Amino acid sequence: MRRALGIALWVLAVAAGIAFFLVLPRFVSDFHSRELAQAGVFFIAIVGLNLLTGYTGQISLGHGALMAIGGYTTAILVTHEHWRDVWTIPVAGLTAGAVGFLVGIPALRLSGLYLAVATFGLAVAMPSILKKFSGLTGGSEGLVFVEKAPKQITGLGGSVTIFGHSMTQNHFLYYLTWTIGLIGLTIAWLIVRGRIGRVFRAVRDSEIAAVSSGVNLAKIKTLSFALSGVYAGIAGSLLAIQTQIVNPLSFTFLLSILILVGAVVGGLGSLVGLVVGAFFVQYLPDVSTHISERPGVPDFVYGAAIIIVMILLPSGVGGFLRRLARPLTTWLYTRP
Amino acid sequence: MLLAFDWTQLAQQTVIGLSVGGTWALLALALVLIYRSTGVINFAQGEMAMFSTFIAWSLVNHGLSFWEAFFLTIAISFVGGIAVERVVIRPVERAPELTVAIVTIGLFFLVDGAAKWIWSSETRTLPNAFSTRPIDVAGVAFSIEDLGNIAVSVGVVVLLWLLFRFTKVGLALRASAVNPDESRLLGIRVSWMLALGWGLAAAMGAVSGMLTAPALGSFDQNLMQVVLLYAIAGAVLGGLGSPIGAVVGSLLLGVFITLVGTYVDWIGTDLRTPFALAVILAVLLVRPAGLFGRTAVRRV
Numbered sequence: 001m002r003r004a005l006g007i008a009l010w011v012l013a014v015a016a017g018i019a020f021f022l023v024l025p026r027f028v029s030d031f032h033s034r035e036l037a038q039a040g041v042f043f044i045a046i047v048g049l050n051l052l053t054g055y056t057g058q059i060s061l062g063h064g065a066l067m068a069i070g071g072y073t074t075a076i077l078v079t080h081e082h083w084r085d086v087w088t089i090p091v092a093g094l095t096a097g098a099v100g101f102l103v104g105i106p107a108l109r110l111s112g113l114y115l116a117v118a119t120f121g122l123a124v125a126m127p128s129i130l131k132k133f134s135g136l137t138g139g140s141e142g143l144v145f146v147e148k149a150p151k152q153i154t155g156l157g158g159s160v161t162i163f164g165h166s167m168t169q170n171h172f173l174y175y176l177t178w179t180i181g182l183i184g185l186t187i188a189w190l191i192v193r194g195r196i197g198r199v200f201r202a203v204r205d206s207e208i209a210a211v212s213s214g215v216n217l218a219k220i221k222t223l224s225f226a227l228s229g230v231y232a233g234i235a236g237s238l239l240a241i242q243t244q245i246v247n248p249l250s251f252t253f254l255l256s257i258l259i260l261v262g263a264v265v266g267g268l269g270s271l272v273g274l275v276v277g278a279f280f281v282q283y284l285p286d287v288s289t290h291i292s293e294r295p296g297v298p299d300f301v302y303g304a305a306i307i308i309v310m311i312l313l314p315s316g317v318g319g320f321l322r323r324l325a326r327p328l329t330t331w332l333y334t335r336p
Numbered sequence: 337m338l339l340a341f342d343w344t345q346l347a348q349q350t351v352i353g354l355s356v357g358g359t360w361a362l363l364a365l366a367l368v369l370i371y372r373s374t375g376v377i378n379f380a381q382g383e384m385a386m387f388s389t390f391i392a393w394s395l396v397n398h399g400l401s402f403w404e405a406f407f408l409t410i411a412i413s414f415v416g417g418i419a420v421e422r423v424v425i426r427p428v429e430r431a432p433e434l435t436v437a438i439v440t441i442g443l444f445f446l447v448d449g450a451a452k453w454i455w456s457s458e459t460r461t462l463p464n465a466f467s468t469r470p471i472d473v474a475g476v477a478f479s480i481e482d483l484g485n486i487a488v489s490v491g492v493v494v495l496l497w498l499l500f501r502f503t504k505v506g507l508a509l510r511a512s513a514v515n516p517d518e519s520r521l522l523g524i525r526v527s528w529m530l531a532l533g534w535g536l537a538a539a540m541g542a543v544s545g546m547l548t549a550p551a552l553g554s555f556d557q558n559l560m561q562v563v564l565l566y567a568i569a570g571a572v573l574g575g576l577g578s579p580i581g582a583v584v585g586s587l588l589l590g591v592f593i594t595l596v597g598t599y600v601d602w603i604g605t606d607l608r609t610p611f612a613l614a615v616i617l618a619v620l621l622v623r624p625a626g627l628f629g630r631t632a633v634r635r636v
Contacts, residue, residue, distance in 0.1 A: 059434065106617065109624045113377060117572045118617050124565060125610035132607060257441055264438045295457055299449025306442030307424055314431035 006332040021178055025171045034170040034242070035282065040177030041239045043278035046262045047181070047188050047271065048231020053260070054268035055192055056224040057204030058107055062119030063232045064255030065126040066103070068246075070096040070236030072130070072137060075246040079148035080136075085241045086154055086176065092237030093230045100229015104222035111207075123256040127248035142247025153244060177238050184231060189271055191227070200224060265309055267318020276317040280309070347476045349598050350591055355482035357590020358489030359551075362544035363560070363567035364574070364582040365493065366537035371576050372513040373533045374425070376436045380443035382564030384420070385541030387447050388413040389549050389559060390455050392542070393462055402463050406546055410539045417538025421531040429527065451557050459556045462549040485547050492543055493583055496536070500579075509533060565609070566590075573616050575629025585627060589616075 025033045045063055052058050070092040077083040077091060103122065107115050130137045137143065145153050154160060160172040167175070191197050202210040203220050211217055240246045258281050266277020288301035313320045363381060370378045388409055395405035424443060428436050466484035470477040500506035512519040512529040520526050541560075548563055549555045570589045574581025593612050596603055603611050620626070 053434075106621055109621050111624070113371075113576060114572060114620060114624060114626075117377075117568055118620060121569070121610075121613035121617060125613050128607060128610050261438055261441060264434055268432075268434065294453065296449045296452030296454070299445045300453055301449070303442045303444065303446025303449060307439050307446065310431070310435050310439045310442065311424075311427040314428055314435045 030170045033174040037173040037177045039278045039282035040181045041235045042281050043181045045235035045259045046274050048228040049263045052228035055200040059116040060119045061116050062122040063259045065122045066096045066229050066232035067236030068251035069099045070233030071240040071246045074237040074240045075143040078152045079143045089237045093234040096233020097226045097230035101226040104225025123253040130248040145244040267316025270318025273318030344476045353591030353594035355485040357587040359544045359547045360566045361583045361586035362540045364571040364586045366540040367571050368582040369537045379440045382560035383447040385545035386560040388542035389545035413542035414535040414539040417535040418531045421534035459554040461554050464550040575626025578628040581628030
């Protein structure tokens with residue numbers, strides 16, 4: 001009986017979440033749905049990083065670089081090969097996934113902070129590498145979709161029609177990003193609750209114990225990196241589609257750090273809290289600029305907010321929610 | 337070809353590399369000090385050093401000489417470092433390591449913002465501590481500034497070593513880094529040792545900043561960001577848990593980067609950083625715990 005009630009509550013919560021996602025653009029302005037779409041980009045990257053850091057225990061400070069791979073794949077296919085922008089998303093995901101796999105190989109030797117620093121090096125080096133191969137990447141000016149391939153941009157005329165519904169370009173970007181985001185979240189959830197997720201957690205909690213129990217460490221670590229890379233690549237691709245431009249400055253090491261901040265604020269090893277993490281990273285700069293425009297003050301407020309949130313919620317929003325819901329979950333899952 | 341090789345240039349470039357590497361070594365040492373006791377890299381270490389350098393600039397602007405400002409700034413930074421630990425790090429002392437790392441990232445933005453708020457973001461100059469006049473050593477001209485920087489860096493490292501090796505406080509600092517629980521049982525105030533470590537780290541960062549700023553000519557709030565990057569790289573190269581490793585790693589890196597910049601044309605200034613990082617990655621793949629690090633053996 002209680003079990004059925006628990007499932008019903010879950011279904012209700014998911015239905016409410018989807019309904020909220022569908023109607024949200026009706027209540028916010030066109031401009032705000034664009035911002036929500038940007039938050040969606042962070043969300044996808046954060047979900048991917050959480051699979052790697054939260055569940056497999058491998059710290060990456062280089063996810064901005066993987067996003068750059070995705071973003072540039074999209075931009076190159078659109079501007080050089082004249083693909084339609086949305087069709088490049090799967091290719092961007094796979095390319096970044098392949099690069100993520102390669103990044104995962106050093107991770108077999110490095111652990112903890114050494115891995116973090118190695119991936120951080122990738123993030124720092126990425127802008128200079130992009131500038132160096134200017135024939136492909138357009139150097140420091142980057143690639144501008146409107147100049148080279150305006151016809152490939154979905155909704156450049158201002159509106160997009162899908163299944164007979166006409167909507168503005170920004171609404172389209174919102175639905176596109178968050179639909180992919182929610183699908184990605186569902187896939188991540190399925191992975192985490194299944195066999196692979198269990199193996200991921202085993203590697204996180206003790207590599208030696210995992211290996212002793214027959215886990216192929218090399219396979220699992222590179223798989224986790226590759227999966228995480230697919231998410232980052234798709235996020236980067238969506239970022240490129242939204243801004244219709246990529247340049248080395250879109251993917252600095254700061255981006256990698258922000259993704260990690262979002263993942264930790266959202267709560268490592270949880271999935272629902274990550275929505276809050278994404279919104280935190282997206283909206284905090286706006287909020288802190290609102291407080292005062294004086295030079296330095298936004299940065300100050302921004303840093304203070306991160307510190308205060310971490311002091312108040314050391315295990316992130318996810319851990320907080322879990323603690324909050326514990327009486328309910330305990331009641332639901334105990335036999336009377 | 338070999339006869340035409342310019343040994344003078346090699347010697348000069350090596351000294352420049354050591355001088356630059358020395359300032360990185362001080363910051364790397366600060367990072368290692370905090371890493372050993374808390375297990376995280378303090379991402380705000382560079383910004384704290386930048387803040388200290390701005391304090392030194394203010395003091396010089398109020399009429400103090402460079403060396404008066406130098407020592408006063410070290411003292412202020414020491415106290416400031418302790419205060420930062422007490423206010424910001426103490427509350428997350430028992431939290432997961434990544435949470436502490438994110439707090440230091442928050443501190444990075446906070447200190448950066450505070451410096452822009454107080455001093456605005458125009459560029460400044462700090463007077464040179466040493467004369468930039470060249471000096472003749474065995475027929476090769478070196479700048480006094482470079483030699484002076486090396487001397488100060490070496491001096492600070494030796495002082496720190498003396499502190500850790502021969503004083504009771506140093507022993508307590510080492511003990512609480514190695515085994516906090518047992519140290520607490522022996523009556524060492526581990527939490528305060530942590531704060532003391534932050535103070536020492538901040539003081540060393542201050543020296544690093546005050547040596548870096550005059551060498552660059554002019555500086556703003558971005559002063560230490562590149563230095564932090566190289567300090568992290570140097571510390572990792574040497575092995576994060578090893579102070580000697582941090583110093584040697586940073587010096588090697590400084591010399592290596594200067595020489596590569598001088599002799600390998602196609603790398604230039606653009607690819608210098610990626611190239612250096614790639615070399616470090618290669619070293620790490622051979623020795624995963626750095627040159628001087630020891631891999632910890634853990635029980636399951």
